Each structure stands twice: as C-alpha cells, then as structure tokens.
Amino acid sequence: MQYAHPQLNRHGELHHLLSIEGLPRDVLLHIMDTAQGFVSFGDRDVKKVPLLRGKSVFNLFFENSTRTRTTFEIAAKRLSADIFNLDIQRSSTAKGESLLDTIANLEAMDADIFVVRHSESGAPFLIARHTPDHVHVVNAGDGRHAHPTQGLLDMMTIRHYKPAFTALTVAIVGDIVHSRVARSAIHALTTLGVPEVRAVGPKTLVPGDLRSMGVRICHDISEGLRGADVVMMLRLQNERMAGGLLPSASEFNMMYGLTAERLRLARDDAIVMHPGPINRGVEIDSAVADGPQSVILPQVRFGIAVRMAVLSIVANNAA
C-alpha cells in the first residue's frame, strides 16, 4: 500500500498494524472497544466466532517467540481463521531466499494476513510496503522498535483498572533503551492523554532523548515510583547482560527491583504490570508479582482479546 499513512486506508481505518506511533487516538480507541467485546469471550462455552472463516493467517516468526506466536494462533482460531505457522528458520529463507521473495510466494498462496515477528526494526514496514492491497500486516515485534499489540493490551489493562487516562501517573521501570514494549507503551500513553509518563532506570538503560517525547526521566527508583497509579516493570533480558550494558541481575534487583517495600511509594491502589515472562527476584519480587496489586495475568487475557480485535478489524477493512 502506498498511501501517505503506512497503516491506514484512504478512509483513515486500520489497514496494517505496524506501530502505535502515528495511530490516531480514535483508531486506538476503536481497537480497544472492539477488544472489550472479546474479553469475556473466554468464559463462553463455545469460544469461537466465524468472523474470519476461510481467511488464511500466516504466522511469520523470523525471531522465535512461542508465547506471542501462540496468542496470535489462539486469536486466529477463535475467529475461525485458518492459521499457518511457518518454521522460518528451516524454510527457504534459510536457503538464501530474500525476505521479499518469501513474502511474494506466500501472497501467491492467497494469504490474507501476515503476522510478522522479526529481529530487525522496520521489517514489518518493508513487508507492508510490498504487499498488494488485499493483504494485511500485523507487527508482532520488530527489533527494538515496536510491539503494538503489547502496547494495546497494556492500554486495555490500564483502562480496565484506571479508566481516566488524563489523570494518571505511569512509571515504566527497567531496560527502556532496548525495549520495544516500552516504546509502544509510551506512544500509546501519550496519545491517550496520560499527563505523566516516567522512564525509570540507570543512565545506561534510559536514554535522555526520551524527554523529547514528553517523558520524565528518573534514575532514582523512589522518585520514579512515588505517587504512581501504574507501575510497568520491564523484563531484564539476561542475554543482554553479558554485553556489560546492564548491571548484574542482583545489582539490578538491589537498585531497581520492585519489592513490596518500594511499591508502597506508589499510590495504595496502584496496579503492577509486566509483559512476561517475569524474572522472579530480578526485576520483580514474588511477593509483588503474586500480590493483590499485580495485574500480570489479566494482561495475558487482554492480549488475546486485543489480537482478536486487530485481526478482525484489519481483515474487514478494504484498502
């Protein structure tokens, strides 16, 4: 699609979901409202609607993520789509075929939606630019860039517990510089009018240029948590600690780990979020993760509803 906006069709409706950055507020709210209708869906006796019957959804995971892949698979099957999981590592791409040749081949198999996970930032945009009008692309995480369905499920979760976005203080804690989860959340929070978004962590992990996005930077965890309504902990990527950029797990826990004691600095009714999987005793203590303020498991449930909403919305919007 070659319109001015890479994600919207000529009517301003969602055609691809590539990034929360650049999505208008009413599009965000439309996805969330649609997802709301699917939240109680899991309690039904028959968890199945025919909205995507006879559609072909391809899970293209160039980077492995069993959990995210499974959530899209669940969402697609509950919408009655046919879903195809491509083992990209073992496929033609491994034989040296280019990304765009792979995509062109899958399109010729009459794909309707590509769900793309890639270690390179921007890969889903590249794919979206080269697909014909009847094919939709959903970004399931690209490099450090974006993870829009995670951002959306985070907003669903916040709205469920704290409906007044324009009165909230949200603290995002941890390795923000490497986190597509953080970037997507910041864009969504800003668009939804949250007045105070804090990025909390050591200097090596919280880039100063976030200030230009209207974010308040806190290198001190107490300052970061004080009075917050929402605490979003990020996962510490163990695989990155080897590089020296991150402190050790125990150092991180000592300086920024969310303990029950520290959580008392936030508002009494603050909620605690985490994209999972959690590192118990590293970025979050078990007492908090399993405690009454934790909404980590509701996030997972909202994640299925959001993915159902995104798939059904893009599939039903023509170019």
Next chain:
Amino acid sequence: MQYAHPQLNRHGELHHLLSIEGLPRDVLLHIMDTAQGFVSFGDRDVKKVPLLRGKSVFNLFFENSTRTRTTFEIAAKRLSADIFNLDIQRSSTAKGESLLDTIANLEAMDADIFVVRHSESGAPFLIARHTPDHVHVVNAGDGRHAHPTQGLLDMMTIRHYKPAFTALTVAIVGDIVHSRVARSAIHALTTLGVPEVRAVGPKTLVPGDLRSMGVRICHDISEGLRGADVVMMLRLQNERMAGGLLPSASEFNMMYGLTAERLRLARDDAIVMHPGPINRGVEIDSAVADGPQSVILPQVRFGIAVRMAVLSIVANNAA
C-alpha cells in the same frame, strides 16, 4: 482443585486424568464404555463430532513424544476442539520461567484442557493442584510414574479380545522398573479384578516390591509365559542400556525376547501386546509382532478412542 481426591470432582466423576492408581472401577469402566462408542468412529466418512467445539486443548510436551502428541491431537480435532501444540523447549520455560508461571499464563489464555507430558514424575499432579476449577489436566506420561491413557487403551484392547477380566492371567515382560506403561497397566488390571498379573524380567529390571501390589514375579521367561492369556511386552529403552542397568539388546533377546517358540508356552489363543515403537529382534521377533496373535496395531486404534473419551469426559464434568 483441592478436594480429597486429586482426580475426581465432588460427585466422584473424572475431573483430571492423572494416574490409574486411585481411580475407582466404575470410573475406569465409564471411560472404556465411552471409548467403545468411538472405536468404529474411524470408519466413518466424516470423522468429526462437535463435542468439544470451541474448547482449547493445549499439548504441553516438556518431554518429546511425537507419537503420543499426535494421538492427542487427532483425538482433539475429531472432537472439533482447537488444539495448540506448544514447543516447550523453545518457549519461555527455556528462558527460565517456572513451570507454574507458564501454566498460569496459559490459563489466562482460557485453556480448557492441558495434556501434559513431563520427564519428572508428579509434574501433572503439581499442575492440577494449581489450576482453577474449570481447567482439566490429562497426564500423557510423567517420568517413571504413570501413563494412564496407555493403561486405559491396554484395558480396552484386552477387554475386546478377552472380556472376562476376572479369569485372566496377564504376563508383563521386560524393563518393568523404568516403565510407566507397566505401572499403569498393573493398577488397571488389579482394579478390574485380574487374578494373576506376572512381572517377568531380570532382577535388575523387576523390583521385588511389586509383590506388595499383588504381582507375581518371574525371573524365568518360561515360567512367566506359561498359560498366559495376555502377553504385554515392554519396549527396551536403548538409551538406558548405556547405564549398565540393562543387558545388551542381544542378551535381552536371548533371555527374554518373545520368539514364536516361546509364545507357544502361553495359551493358544493368547494375545500379544506392545506399547510401541517396537524393537524388532530385541524384545519381540518379527514373526510374533506381525503374527496372528499380535494386537499391537489394534492397540493404536483403541488409543485414539480412549483419548477421545477422556477429553470429552473431563471437558463435560464441572468441578
């Protein structure tokens, strides 16, 4: 679920299937009778019933077993369930997430049934203890402990050819100490009133404490087979022979392998069973495996029917 009985609900109905040990005779018979209705199912033109339509079944194979996984996948799809195969080795568990955190996450995705295979004895019990009331757990093999659907399909097979359990002599031959198949079969045979169950094999592989379960121990193969109505051969796990616990394949064949000649010691109409995959020329000779007394392939067919029965029974029993 926290009732006194880990597998039954307050009405004494099957809620989880974790082990044949402790299952009342009428529950065993109810599963077998339900399965009987599915046996001829494979001959139908449309092998599909809507009993589990819109239910989500998760295959959680922490230990690889393509065959058992496939049989559950077939059973679930024939019941019209949505089935999700999790590649646990590549999943979050590999990133250090705990078993119970993985399970809690999958529950939040509105799972109805977990089919669990694990190398640790007791893992399915642990999972069942931590699941909410609307989720059901089916053990697909845990360590050396239990493999209840295998035990049930063995009973289906025996009943098909030898309906009078209370008049039978059953010989189980091979590596009994390491075998969850043997343990499950012994519990089932005892519950169904089989008067003589023999455990046949070398001292290193047949533990003496089986006597307390009412089993007759035979270290001599001729004594073990003589007059038997049913001969259940176990698979010799090649990977265990390296440890020195097992004799070599050729030694085992010489001393305990089921040859046509040895089979003549059993009753003329004895049936020969094996859980598969068979090691031809090790625990069983081809003349026997492919001979008229072999019911190895019917066991496979009964296996699909039993798994359909178990999935449909637990899914329809509330806590």
Next chain:
Amino acid sequence: MQYAHPQLNRHGELHHLLSIEGLPRDVLLHIMDTAQGFVSFGDRDVKKVPLLRGKSVFNLFFENSTRTRTTFEIAAKRLSADIFNLDIQRSSTAKGESLLDTIANLEAMDADIFVVRHSESGAPFLIARHTPDHVHVVNAGDGRHAHPTQGLLDMMTIRHYKPAFTALTVAIVGDIVHSRVARSAIHALTTLGVPEVRAVGPKTLVPGDLRSMGVRICHDISEGLRGADVVMMLRLQNERMAGGLLPSASEFNMMYGLTAERLRLARDDAIVMHPGPINRGVEIDSAVADGPQSVILPQVRFGIAVRMAVLSIVANNAA
C-alpha cells in the same frame, strides 16, 4: 494396493499420486480440469469447501521442505480436512522404528491420505504398496525421482498461457540430472503431446539417455533457448556444488544463467518458469525473474489449486 498399475484403481481412476510417469493423458487432464475450478478459489471471501471434512491427512516429511509442506497444509485446510504435520526427525523413526512400522501405526490412527516427502527415490511407492485400500498416498517429492504435483502445476501454468500443447517448444535449463522437477515435467510434457522438449545444460548435468525419452539435448544455451515458447529454469542446488559436479555459481551464471539478453533468443511471448526458491544472479537474473515474461508467482498459485485437486480426487476414489 496390488493392482497392475500402482497409481490407478480398477476403474482407471487416480488412487495414489506417485509419479507422472505412467499416468494416462486423460487422468492428467482430469486433475488439471479439477484444479482449474480451484484457481479462482483464493479470491473468494471464504476460502473453504467441505469436500474433505472429517478426513485425516498426514504430512509425512522425512526430508524437510517448509514450502511444499505448507502448500499441502493450505490445500488440505481449504478442503476442510484435518491435517497433521509429523515432525518425523523427532519421532519414533528417529528411535529406530522402520518406515513401514511408522506407516502401519499411522494407518491404525485412521489416516485417509499420506503426503510423503522422502530423500530416497521410491519411498512413496513402497508405502503405497503396503497401505490398505482405503488409504491414499501422494508423493511430495522422492529423491531424484519424481515430484508429480510440481509437474502438474507446471502443466497448469503452461496451459494457462499456452493452451496448445501440441505446438510448443519447451526448454528446461539447468541441473537436469539431479532434478525430480525436470523428470516430472518431461513425463508430463511428453504425455500431453509437446513436440519439442529440450534439456539444456552442461554435459555433467544433462544425461545423454534423456534422448530415449524423446528429449533434444542442448549443451549450448543459445541453441537451447532459440524459438522456445516456454523456458523452465531449474534451481541450482548450492549444496551440490561442493561435490565438484556443478560449476560454481558465477560460472553457471556466465554459461547458462537466464539474462534478459539471452531471453530474447526465445519467442517474444515466451514465458519463464522456475520451481522456486530462485537464486537471483545464479540461474536467473532479477530483471528476468521480476520481468513481464515471468510466471513464477502464478506457478505458486496454481500449485495450491493442483494440490487441492489431487487431494480431493484421490479421497473420493475408492479402490
């Protein structure tokens, strides 16, 4: 099945699809005509027909090929079949079970169709000989021998653009000696009455005995392409170049690579085909692969239609 013809039933209808060699012209045309009805299927809103509802199709890929496996999976799901992908490398076969024991076990699970890919020529024939009458075998590529659905999709593609088979000149270029794609195409073209089929390539890759199949051998690329209506490029298998049988990629490109300049030797309206995945700059230049004469992506689309046709035809033919 033990009739005189390994692929046809007693009524001369397709029972297995093992090889194009030996298939009568009317059977070929029947498959192509049936496939024609599925070509526009991908444009439908609901890409699903209930022709194979409740049938069990097993993808048995002893040799990895994500692309071919996916095309059969798509075809089966669009026909509403249940499809089971067996990870053969991790399965019982890896535990030393024989091919025929694996097959016998899967049959006992009430399989209707086996789709077989194997590195050994003839494996699908062996399987077909040992299956009962109600099970059908479709060859998805065996060793150097045959790849009949590829041959059929190639014929569909040619017929779409050049309907008069009996007036065509077809040039097949590349590593013909190792190519099951080439063998299947040659048999199909001959059966359909194509008067001139050329095998083009170096002496090491184009065996002289092809002459006995009525093929014209050209070691010179200009002679091979001159006046051709159809140019079928084969994939250069990089993994074979190490053996010294093949020239290097750059040598091959210089002597036989399809450049825009060379393509001018063929007829102005010649079509260019390739089974994919293409090696850009090796056997085919990007200007040709992406040019107006290329029908490489339509081949992929015809491939889905042909596989739907084959699965639905064999499933509905009794022995």
